[in-house]
Amino acid sequence: MSSDDELAERWRDGDEKALRTAYDRHGAAVLYLAQRLLGNRADAEDVTQVTFVAAWTSRDMFDPRRGTMLGWLLGIARRKAVDRLRSAARDDRATETVRAHLAPPDEPQTPDRIVDRLVVADELGRLPDEQRRTLELAFFDDLTHPQIAAVTGLPLGTVKSHIRRGMANLRRRWEVDGAAFGSRSAGPSRAL
């Protein structure tokens, strides 16, 4: 998508408007991931802030050829959230008293899966309308190909090709940015 390339370029040039654009596009996903990992809204907002500041400070490390901006940001957010959990749990007598004040995450989820969902959802939102619509009916309404054809009025062959292409697009994105593959790959951001 050309607007992504454009964003990546402005981002690397240090245009602060690019930071706002990235935040508008991906801030919600970063906050969601942080909240699921930390189980605490205030900490999640902090991690969101820290993530974007760290990403901006290290913007040279973002390499759009290795993954998308979202995948990169989620990778950073994830490490920041883990750092926070670690420091909260660190067995330090000075921290002992604070721990009682940090609410434990309500329902731990595997971070990989949450990242996967966020990148696949992002990709679904970028698919051409008919591809997206047919996949939504398959995923969320659990409809079969013939049922989707009946609901949408599209020929069965068209539904098939939309779903096949849509699935191929989601798979490609998942392989680039998903937790098992990407998220750490869009640049050497381990140090962040």
Place this chain on the structure above:
Amino acid sequence: MQHLDPDRLVLLALSEQQQELSESDHLAQCAGCRYDLDSLREVADIGTEIEEVRDLPAPPESVWRAIEAGITTPVAPVTPLAGRRGRPQRERRRWLAPVLSAAAAAIVAVAGTVVAFGVLDRPPAETVTAQATLAPLPKVPVGAGGTAEVTSSGKIRIDARNLPLTPGFHEVWLIDPGDLTKMLSLGNLPAGASVELPVPPGTDLNRYRLVDISDEPHDGDATHSGQSLLRGTLTS
């Protein structure tokens, strides 16, 4: 060897149709088709779980303001908390400037800026830029408590009450809640339990925003004793 048709793989991945025996045989032998099917299955599974993460609500604007504050090189000696208070303050100063120059120029010339500000408004030194309510930690008597106020002049004013008497002394800290091993000591809180201490220049209050009053033994160890009595988070 006949590989599985891409449309067929998708139907199997979505569990819309069952594998036929010949397909199972092929998949058992063909790593490529097996890999494709596994990947598509995984994507299909993830797909069924993403309804919740579509159209997520945007984070509050305060997060953006904190980001802006975080990427800006601090100009103030003490980085103030990102928050609403910053703006009206600046606006008020802008509004004050012409008033000062027009009406109060003579007074300024004679009595100096500080007095002029005192006439028109509270002196800038008295502006509270951040504050915290200090609450007792477990094991500390519930009657104990206090307040902390950071002023625009870069000082923190601590008012504490009903602190337990100890053989040691009470020390004031600013702690980074993101990494509780990071903290700075501001000084001690005298027995009167009220003190104004300078915040070291360059301190980022967005980071070091947890005010902590500890009980320190006279053991010559400058690090935090781990015995916190009161805590509160600075907000603007």
